[in-house]
Amino acid sequence: MDDGARHVWLPYAQMxxxxxxxxxxxxxxxxxxxxxxxxxxxxxxxxxxxCHGYNHPAIAAAVRRQLDAMxxxxxxxxxxxxxxxxxxxxxxxxxxxxxRVFYTDSGSxxxxxxxxxxxxxxxxRGERRRTRFLAFRGGYHGDTLGTMxxxxxxxxxxxxxxxxxxxHVIAPLPRDAGSLAQLERLLxxxxxxxAGILVEPLVQGAGGxxxxxxxxxRRLRALVDRHGLLLIYDEIFTGFGxxxxxxxxxxxxxxxxxxxxSKALTGGTLPLAATVANRRVFDGFWSxxxxxxxxxxxxxxxxxxxxxxxxxxLDLFEQEPRLAQVxxxxxxxxxxxxxxxxxPWVRDVRVLGAIGVVELDGAFDKEALRARLVExxxxxxxxxxxxxxxxxxxxxxxxxxxLLDAVVRVVRGMG
Ligand code: PLP
Numbered sequence: 001m002d003d004g005a006r007h008v009w010l011p012y013a014q015m016x017x018x019x020x021x022x023x024x025x026x027x028x029x030x031x032x033x034x035x036x037x038x039x040x041x042x043x044x045x046x047x048x049x050x051c052h053g054y055n056h057p058a059i060a061a062a063v064r065r066q067l068d069a070m071x072x073x074x075x076x077x078x079x080x081x082x083x084x085x086x087x088x089x090x091x092x093x094x095x096x097x098x099x100r101v102f103y104t105d106s107g108s109x110x111x112x113x114x115x116x117x118x119x120x121x122x123x124x125r126g127e128r129r130r131t132r133f134l135a136f137r138g139g140y141h142g143d144t145l146g147t148m149x150x151x152x153x154x155x156x157x158x159x160x161x162x163x164x165x166x167x168h169v170i171a172p173l174p175r176d177a178g179s180l181a182q183l184e185r186l187l188x189x190x191x192x193x194x195a196g197i198l199v200e201p202l203v204q205g206a207g208g209x210x211x212x213x214x215x216x217x218r219r220l221r222a223l224v225d226r227h228g229l230l231l232i233y234d235e236i237f238t239g240f241g242x243x244x245x246x247x248x249x250x251x252x253x254x255x256x257x258x259x260x261x262s263k264a265l266t267g268g269t270l271p272l273a274a275t276v277a278n279r280r281v282f283d284g285f286w287s288x289x290x291x292x293x294x295x296x297x298x299x300x301x302x303x304x305x306x307x308x309x310x311x312x313x314l315d316l317f318e319q320e321p322r323l324a325q326v327x328x329x330x331x332x333x334x335x336x337x338x339x340x341x342x343x344p345w346v347r348d349v350r351v352l353g354a355i356g357v358v359e360l361d362g363a364f365d366k367e368a369l370r371a372r373l374v375e376x377x378x379x380x381x382x383x384x385x386x387x388x389x390x391x392x393x394x395x396x397x398x399x400x401x402x403l404l405d406a407v408v409r410v411v412r413g414m415g
Contacts, residue, residue: 019367022374027054030395030403032379041399043380043407048205048355048390049268051240052316059267062312066305075103075302082307089314090276093246096255097278102294103302107236107262108142110273111198113296114258115146117277118195118230121284124292130195133232134169134186140206141198141234150198152207169194173204173212174219187227196230196257197223201248202352205237209357209388211350214252221254230257230281236273240264241326241393244353246317257281267313272306325393329354329400333389336404340411347385356389358411369410376406387411 010021023035030053032040045051052059066082073080087101102117104110115133122130135141135150142148148158149165158165169190174180187194201217204210217233224231233256238248242264245251249259258281262273285292316322333356340358341349348359366382373380380387380403391403 017367019371029053029055030392030399038377040374040377040379041395041403041406043378043389043391043403045390045392046268047263048237048242049263049266051242051264051322051393052267052313052320053392053394054268056267056312056316058316059269059309059312062308063269063305066308070304072300072303072305074299076297079302080304080307082304082311083302086307086310086314087274089311090261090274093314094255094259094276096249097280098255098259098276099279100277100282102275102277102296103307104273104275104296104298105271105300105303105306106142107234107260107273108144108147109298110236110260110262110275111141111150111234112144112146113275113294114198114232114234114260115150115195116296117258117275117281117294118232120292120294121230121281122195124284124287124289129193132166132168132190132193133196133198134171134190134194135198136173136200136204137170138173138204138207138210139170139198139200140204141200141236173199173216174223175212175216180219183223187223191227191229194227194229196232198232198234200234200236201238202243202251203238203248203355206383208384209350209355209359209386211352211355214254217249217252217254221252224257232256232258232260234260236260236262240313241317241322242353242355242390244323244326244330246323265313266306266309267316269309269313270303270306271300272303272310320394322393326354329391329393329395332400332404336400336408337389339408343412343415345415346411354390354393358387358407360385360387360411360414364414369414372410372413373406376410378403378406380407 024032025035026033030042032042091099102113119131133150137152139152141150150168151158171183171186172179174183233249235247239261258277260275266272330353334351337349337356340346345361347361350357369382
């Protein structure tokens with residue numbers, strides 16, 4: 001790579017000691033082709049965005065067509081067909097009364113918007129004290145100041161910034177009678193100052209790939225209703241098939257008041273996010289008072305290229321058997337990772353949809369592990385004590401077998 005690489009600051013990396021980033025020349029399918037000629041099988045689909053694999057020709061063609069017509073136009077006072085059609089399709093797919101789409105350009109900002117929507121919903125009703133959220137231990141919702149504050153403050157990667165952040169209520173997920181009682185007590189004490197409850201449905205992703213059953217969401221919906229709060233699902237990780245259904249919350253039959261989407265929304269090709277609200281929330285802004293308008297408006301919201309990519313991605317979900325592929329992938333991940341479960345240095349192996357996790361017992365040298373995985377010909381990016389796989393749903397049988405074999409060999413070799 002040329003000297004320009006020396007001017008780039010990498011994410012989550014100690015720049016003094018981290019291995020230099022691997023220069024990538026191109027991508028295709030489930031492959032990352034490095035500039036030095038090596039080809040890696042991608043096990044994480046670029047932070048679980050590239051659900052159709054890289055360079056899907058249908059998405060590329062849609063973006064090219066849109067580029068000729070109009071790459072971008074401001075969304076303040078203007079709109080366009082790709083954004084309108086995408087909003088209509090997202091609402092139809094989500095169901096559950098979710099009917100208004102607010103576009104942004106990253107997952108963190110989609111969550112920020114959800115938080116602002118919820119707080120302003122109460123402000124518009126004259127309730128000025130409801131500025132806090134209840135969120136969950138093990139949760140991850142983004143890296144901005146607002147979203148860091150609703151991540152797990154102790155276990156999470158943002159504990160460093162604690163003093164800078166708003167204080168919210170961080171609770172255990174109601175998995176059993178004990179944690180449900182604890183959550184109920186917290187709600188008794190704090191419900192009067194809460195705008196809503198924020199949760200990642202079925203899987204807490206970047207906070208540790210922790211999985212919970214759909215009954216947790218049903219309990220949360222019941223608690224939220226009892227206290228008259230708003231329920232926000234962060235489906236930025238789980239949305240678009242990752243857990244086996246198009247949206248994770250479908251498995252619970254308990255819809256939220258607001259949902260956030262991003263990542264696989266464009267099949268991992270362009271930055272786009274959406275915060276989708278139900279009628280109750282939208283009606284809270286519907287007024288003759290201009291001061292009741294939602295006060296948010298990113299420059300690149302509703303970007304036409306990104307909306308065209310998202311529409312093409314939704315076409316692929318309609319035209320190709322994505323959810324069946326997720327089911328097959330789920331079985332293959334279970335079978336492939338099972339042989340790690342009995343290793344003394346492995347605490348847990350778990351699979352949900354197209355997410356496979358090997359949780360190690362104790363800390364390990366992530367840099368060394370990543371290097372060994374690259375030597376074995378795969379791109380996998382462990383964090384904490386978690387080695388996880390979130391491949392493209394379209395990964396072919398040979399690449400999947402190669403990926404699983406490499407990961408299992410490397411994990412076995414850690415003892
Ligand atoms: N919410 C969840 C559940 C996520 O997994 C992520 C990213 O990993 C985010 C929010 C933040 O999204 P972004 O990195 O696009 O800001």
